[in-house]
Amino acid sequence: xxxxxxxxxxxxxxxxxxxxxxxxxxxxxxxxxxxxxxxxxxxxxxxxxxxxxxxxxxxxxxxxxxxxxxxxxxxxxxxxxxxxxxxxxxxxxxxxxxxxxxxxxxxxxxxxxxxxxxxxxxxxxxxxxxxxxxxxx
Numbered sequence: 001x002x003x004x005x006x007x008x009x010x011x012x013x014x015x016x017x018x019x020x021x022x023x024x025x026x027x028x029x030x031x032x033x034x035x036x037x038x039x040x041x042x043x044x045x046x047x048x049x050x051x052x053x054x055x056x057x058x059x060x061x062x063x064x065x066x067x068x069x070x071x072x073x074x075x076x077x078x079x080x081x082x083x084x085x086x087x088x089x090x091x092x093x094x095x096x097x098x099x100x101x102x103x104x105x106x107x108x109x110x111x112x113x114x115x116x117x118x119x120x121x122x123x124x125x126x127x128x129x130x131x132x133x134x135x136x137x
Contacts, residue, residue, distance in 0.1 A: 040092045065090040066103045073107040073119040083122040088130075097127060 059067075069086045072079040090100055100123055108116035 040088045042092065061093040062090060062095050062099075065093050066095060066099060069100065069103050069119075069123075070107050073104050073115055074111040076111065076115040076118065080118075080122050083119050084126050087123045087126040091126075091130060100127075 065086055069083065069090060072083045072086060087100055101120070104116055104119045104123060107119070
């Protein structure tokens with residue numbers, strides 16, 4: 001904080017203090033660290049939960065996740081955690097690297113090149129992690 005009289009900074013400081021009081025672990029909270037707590041759901045669970053449960057002819061999990069990835073790309077750099085998690089889930093649901101890249105690239109026309117580029121960087125982080133894990137097994 002640089003200006004203690006700034007109402008926005010005062011509200012943020014109050015919110016941080018309240019979060020620390022409720023849960024001291026939030027003092028060092030990191031959205032990137034949160035990603036490791038969220039397991040990747042198996043494709044069958046994704047389809048049961050998010051698709052084909054309402055309509056047997058509905059969108060499959062892979063298609064739903066690619067659409068979600070497109071929407072998150074539109075939101076831009078504020079969605080880094082969500083983009084990485086969606087890419088992990090899309091891979092688990094059967095999406096290929098090319099399908100993920102094409103989904104993100106398609107959004108350049110709607111979200112702009114900077115948002116597309118940033119989403120590609122987040123997706124590449126996940127793909128690099130995945131390749132490293134595959135090498136280790």
